[in-house]
Amino acid sequence: MSETLILSFIIFLPALVAFILMLTTTKIEDVRNIAFVTTIITLILVMKIYLNFEPKGEMQFVTNIEWITKFGINYYIGIDGFSLTILMLIAILIPTSYLLLWEGRTKGYWLNMLLIQTGVTGTLLSLDIILFYFFWEMMLLPIFLIIGIYGSGNKVFSTIKVTIYTMGGSLLMFVAIVYLGVAFFNEFGHWSFKYDDLTTLTTLGETEKLYLFFAFFTAFMIKIPIFPFHTWITDTYSDAPTGAVFLLSSIMAKLGVYAVVRFMIPIFPDTFVGFSDYFVFIGVFGLIYFGIAALMQDDIKKMFAYSSASHLSLIAAGVFSLNSYGINGALYLIIAHAIATGGLFLLIGILHYQTGFKTIKDLGGIAKKAPIFTFMFAIMLFSNIGLPGTNGFVSELLIIFGIYEFNHTMGYISAVTVLVAASFMLWMFQRAILQKREGDPLPMKDLKLKEIVALTPWVILIFLMGIYPDPFIDKFEPTVTYYINNFLQTGAIK
Numbered sequence: 001m002s003e004t005l006i007l008s009f010i011i012f013l014p015a016l017v018a019f020i021l022m023l024t025t026t027k028i029e030d031v032r033n034i035a036f037v038t039t040i041i042t043l044i045l046v047m048k049i050y051l052n053f054e055p056k057g058e059m060q061f062v063t064n065i066e067w068i069t070k071f072g073i074n075y076y077i078g079i080d081g082f083s084l085t086i087l088m089l090i091a092i093l094i095p096t097s098y099l100l101l102w103e104g105r106t107k108g109y110w111l112n113m114l115l116i117q118t119g120v121t122g123t124l125l126s127l128d129i130i131l132f133y134f135f136w137e138m139m140l141l142p143i144f145l146i147i148g149i150y151g152s153g154n155k156v157f158s159t160i161k162v163t164i165y166t167m168g169g170s171l172l173m174f175v176a177i178v179y180l181g182v183a184f185f186n187e188f189g190h191w192s193f194k195y196d197d198l199t200t201l202t203t204l205g206e207t208e209k210l211y212l213f214f215a216f217f218t219a220f221m222i223k224i225p226i227f228p229f230h231t232w233i234t235d236t237y238s239d240a241p242t243g244a245v246f247l248l249s250s251i252m253a254k255l256g257v258y259a260v261v262r263f264m265i266p267i268f269p270d271t272f273v274g275f276s277d278y279f280v281f282i283g284v285f286g287l288i289y290f291g292i293a294a295l296m297q298d299d300i301k302k303m304f305a306y307s308s309a310s311h312l313s314l315i316a317a318g319v320f321s322l323n324s325y326g327i328n329g330a331l332y333l334i335i336a337h338a339i340a341t342g343g344l345f346l347l348i349g350i351l352h353y354q355t356g357f358k359t360i361k362d363l364g365g366i367a368k369k370a371p372i373f374t375f376m377f378a379i380m381l382f383s384n385i386g387l388p389g390t391n392g393f394v395s396e397l398l399i400i401f402g403i404y405e406f407n408h409t410m411g412y413i414s415a416v417t418v419l420v421a422a423s424f425m426l427w428m429f430q431r432a433i434l435q436k437r438e439g440d441p442l443p444m445k446d447l448k449l450k451e452i453v454a455l456t457p458w459v460i461l462i463f464l465m466g467i468y469p470d471p472f473i474d475k476f477e478p479t480v481t482y483y484i485n486n487f488l489q490t491g492a493i494k
Contacts, residue, residue, distance in 0.1 A: 007061050007077050007125055010045050010087075014038055015118035018111045028107050032098075035110045039095035039117065046091035053084055055475055057482025059127070067131075071181070072191030076128040081476030082331065083124050086258055089335050090120060090251055092457060093342055099454035100346045101243050104353075109150060112142035113243065120251050129177050129263065130193045133170075136259075139252065140166055146244045153239040158232075165232045169219035176215035180267070183208075199266045199487075213271040216264055223256030224312050227286040237305035242349025245301070249308045250342030254334045257315055261327075261483070269487040276320045280403060283317025284410050286310065287417050295424040298359050300432060301352075303424075304344055307384070310421060311337045317414065318399035326402020327480045328473060333395035335472070336465065339458050340383035340392060347377050350451070355442040360428060364437030370446040374433055376455050381429055383462045385422035391465035 017038045021031050053060060059078035067075045079087065094117055119139025126132035140163075148159040180198050185191050187203045204212070221229045237245050265272050290310035297303040311333065318330030350373070351366070352358045367374040379390075386392040396418055404411025447455075465472055 005063075006045055006049060007079065008063060010042055010049075010091075011077070011118055011122045011125060013042060013118075014114040014121075018114035018118075021107075021114075022111055026107065028105070028110075031107045031110045032102070032105065035114050036095060036098045038114065039091075039098060042117070043091040043095055046087055049079065050084065050088050050475075053079070053475065055081060055478045057081075057478050057486075062127075067128075070191070071193075072185075073130045073193055074128045075131060076194055077122075077125040077131070078127050079125060081479030082258060082261055085331055085335060085472075085476050086124055086254055087121065089254075089338055090117070090124070092461075093246075093250055093338060096454040096457060097243070097246055097342070097346060099450045100350065102450060105243075106150075109146065109243070112146050113247075115142040116146075116247055120247075120255060123255055124258065127195050128193050129180070129195055129198070132195075132259075132263075133174060133177055136173075136255075137170060139255075140170075143244055143247060143252070147236065147240045150241040151239045151244070152241070154235070155239045158235045158239040162232045162236045165222050165229070166219075169222040169229075172215040173219035176212045179208075179212060195263055195266065201267075209268055209271050213264065213268045213275075216268075217260070220256040220259050220264075223259075224253050224316060225256075225309060226313060226316055227282060227289055227309075230286075230290070230309055233309055234302045234305050237308075237345075238299060238301050242346060242353075245345045245349070246342050249305075249345055250338040253308070253312055254338055257312070257319060257330065257334060260316075260319060265483055266487050272320075273322060276322050276406070279320040280317050280406055280410055283313045283315075283320065284403070284414050284417070286313025287317070287414060287421075289313075291417060291421040291424070294421075298361055300348055300358050300360055300363070300428065301345075303360075303428060304341065304348065307421070307425065308337070308341050311341070311384070314396065314399055314414065314418070317410075318402050321399075321402040321406040322484075323402050323405050324477070324480055324484060325398050325405055327484070328477055329395050329398025329400075329402055331476050331480070332391070332398060332465075332469065332473060336383060336391035336395045336462075339461055340380045343380040343455060343458050344377070344384065347373065347380065350447075351444070354444050357442070360432045363432040363442070364435045365441055366433045366444055368436075369441065369444045372447045372452060373444075376447065376452075376459070377433060378429070379459050379462060381425055383466075385425045386418060389466045390462050391469070392462075394466055394469045 017034060021034060025031060049061060059080050062078035065075040067073050116139055119135050122135030123132060123139055126135055144159055144163055147155060181191060181193050183201055183204055184198060187201060225233055287310050290306045290313060294303045294306035297306060315330045315333050318326040357363055383390040383392040386396040400411055400415045403414050
């Protein structure tokens with residue numbers, strides 16, 4: 001397949017298959033099996049890109065086709081070290097997650113999963129910000145349908161709440177996108193929404209940059225989420241079905257961080273640098289705040305929702321630390337957190353489905369009845385708390401070094417907080433999994449073969465990335481260096 005077409009094929013294949021299946025078959029097993037094969041084909045194509053990718057700062061596999069010529073909107077896609085890392089993550093996690101979601105789903109569930117994959121991949125690879133916005137909105141509709149149709153508890157309220165949050169942020173971002181396009185037209189006499197063209201704008205005043213910066217950042221803060229735009233997360237994670245929680249925590253939240261790096265650093269470098277102090281503080285504060293909130297939870301899904309937000313706050317602090325340690329660590333933690341938290345949420349989904357319980361006080365005795373489940377759960381948990389030898393340790397250590405280089409006091413605080421956060425995770429593991437349950441044993445069965453097969457690549461990655469991180473970091477480090485030298489240093493000079 002031509003290198004100019006391979007990214008487009010990766011983006012649109014899942015959606016094309018979803019529309020064909022929508023019209024041609026009603027048998028759930030056929031829909032599921034074809035959807036799974038589609039994700040495997042996508043993974044093979046992504047692996048081809050990963051092997052052929054040359055570690056450097058510039059974009060590769062670029063396609064640039066005029067789309068809406070009158071307004072300078074192009075079908076402009078490409079990949080660099082940032083997007084390659086997350087693309088490979090998506091390609092590995094989605095098909096293996098299918099094996100953990102294999103039974104009890106409907107045709108609509110699998111079709112929405114395919115549409116979400118197209119949305120998140122298109123968002124990741126778009127270099128025209130109108131095209132980016134198109135895919136950003138496209139990935140939201142299927143996730144709303146999955147939560148609203150297949151969720152539990154107060155699912156309608158949760159769906160409406162997350163919709164209002166995300167649509168509000170998206171509307172602000174769209175206004176900012178249009179404003180940038182008009183500003184580019186006024187300065188250069190023609191339309192363009194390419195992100196690299198928008199980096200050449202020189203006529204925006206400081207106040208304009210400030211408003212535009214926060215319009216973009218609000219949309220991304222909601223998606224990550226960062227304090228104080230986090231209040232949708234606990235209700236949504238608690239009421240959403242397992243697949244939706246996995247996608248929100250492991251993939252969509254990471255796209256919020258990615259968008260900050262991809263668009264906000266090059267378009268607003270001086271504003272980004274100017275507010276870095278505040279956002280490193282907010283990131284470290286979120287690390288502490290969400291950690292305390294997690295400790296207060298008895299609902300295990302809500303606990304991990306807050307734990308996930310705590311780690312995402314640490315990732316945000318790393319991005320705003322303005323140095324290679326922090327940004328490399330943030331990108332590495334994106335991978336580590338997606339694997340560990342995604343695995344934990346999928347395992348919690350299995351636990352809840354089999355036992356009917358998700359509160360810590362009602363659980364217990366799992367280790368005796370499901371030793372393989374317990375083993376897998378423990379590995380994901382150890383990665384999540386940053387145990388040495390796992391990918392979580394490498395990424396958290398790099399971020400702490402980056403924050404320390406940025407501000408010594410913040411570095412000390414983040415290091416202590418990360419250690420304290422590990423304690424409540426181990427406390428939860430002891431009570432919910434290891435401790436003997438009072439009363440009747442829970443009806444818990446151990447993992448099936450296909451579930452073990454699904455989680456095995458995740459376990460391998462956890463230890464391989466923890467013991468030998470260089471091959472992974474080498475793929476995106478040149479891009480980090482490129483951004484620091486060409487954008488962040490320029491912003492500091494301004």
